Amino acid sequence: MPEQPKRILLTTTSYQDTPGKHHELLKQSGHEVVRARGPLPENEMLKLVTSDGGFDGLLHGDDAITRKVIEAALPRLQCLSKYGIGLDSVDVTAATDLKVPVLFTPGVNHTTVAEHTFGLMIALAKHFIPEVNHVKAGNWKRITGSELANKTIAILGLGRIGKEVAKRARAFDMNVIAYDVYWDEEFVKQYDVRKCDTADQAAREADVVSMHMNLTEENRHFINKDRIATMKDGAMIINCSRGGLVNEADVAEACKSGKLLGYGTDVLDKEPMQTPHPFQTIDNIIVTPHIGSRTFESVERQAVMATENLLRLLNGEKPLAQANQF
Structure with a gap:
């Protein structure tokens, strides 16, 4: 258990709805996890990231992670951990400007x-x-x-x-x-x-x-x-x-x-x-409703990697895959 548990916002539905090792990995971290059902538009993300003191990390899917959302989540936000590969819903340039690591999961689906x-x-x-x-x-x-x-x-x-x-x-x-x-x-x-x-x-x-x-x-x-x-x-x-x-x-x-x-x-x-x-x-x-990577095997691979990325960074360690550098 960490000495000071972090606060994590989890929005990806594939992660939440599919059984696998990722659930136990997140639970064993001892961090507080707040769950929402994505993908969420900018206005909903703005409400969430500013609620109850904010979050240390976002474990998200295709939610709108815009510059406004990232700025609103600061200074507490330490990283964005994307469940998946595509980053077109994330303003990677803004995250880099604001020195927020963008983590993702290549090679899993x-x-x-x-x-x-x-x-x-x-x-x-x-x-x-x-x-x-x-x-x-x-x-x-x-x-x-x-x-x-x-x-x-x-x-x-x-x-x-x-x-x-x-x-x-x-x-x-x-x-x-x-x-x-x-x-x-x-x-x-x-x-x-x-x-x-x-x-x-x-x-x-x-x-x-x-x-x-x-x-x-x-x-x-x-x-x-x-x-x-x-x-x-x-x-x-x-x-x-x-x-x-x-x-x-x-x-x-x-x-x-x-x-x-x-x-x-x-x-x-x-x-x-x-x-x-x-x-x-x-x-x-x-x-089909964006289920190309939604198999039990693939969801578990993506979710475990996204979780490990997040937990490693929150623990001060190097993540498995980071999309931006600064």
Whole structure:
């Protein structure tokens, strides 16, 4: 038990709802833990971080960690520990300016996200969702599907997750092309991945575009009506990265018109889904509620690492992974 227990705000629902070693690890720390249900917008985070004297550490998911939130949490706040990898909901620049460590959990969910990617891909190619709904409604309506074998998959972002997708694509006898700023020559040689000079080129040549890119202001709405127009007729898009990478209205129109075979996504530009939403009424669009990394195995890996990051820093030790330096 620590001599002076710290106060921790825990907001990530996957962490709280899934059993695993992380719960015991946090309990054994002896710190006070206040729980809330995220992801929370800026106004809710501002209320929380200023309540009852504030917090020494935040163990959070995709809550809005803005400059205002970080400033409001000071001077008590010692660190931000993200449950997950993506940091687009965190103002890392502000945290660095204010000398607040931003901790995260790389290398814990690439397997399960790659599996989810293929689940969406197969569901679209075989029309699983409408077919299941037909049968459950008492209709024996059969739609002709498509094989993945010999199709070309373009992987945009060949990091940990993209590489796992490439491995599985080769097992499906798909042709694999990819684009990334960083290029692992040893990996692409082993798995026969062809390099594209640009993301545009990769998207044009693909039957399946699988996105595993970080979201930046430069690539926001990378998938839009103009880029879709350059893609193959009947191509499909899979997004297990960030919703902001696509213009949702443009994708909806392309799926309705038949230009795209379909769109499978685990992420939306605004989460949870704001209803009514155009995706709700389009059969060849599949949306899952940001569960690509929500398996028992992956949640435990992420949660344990996020907890260890937090506890190490609060104990004056070096965290396992820190995204900013100052």
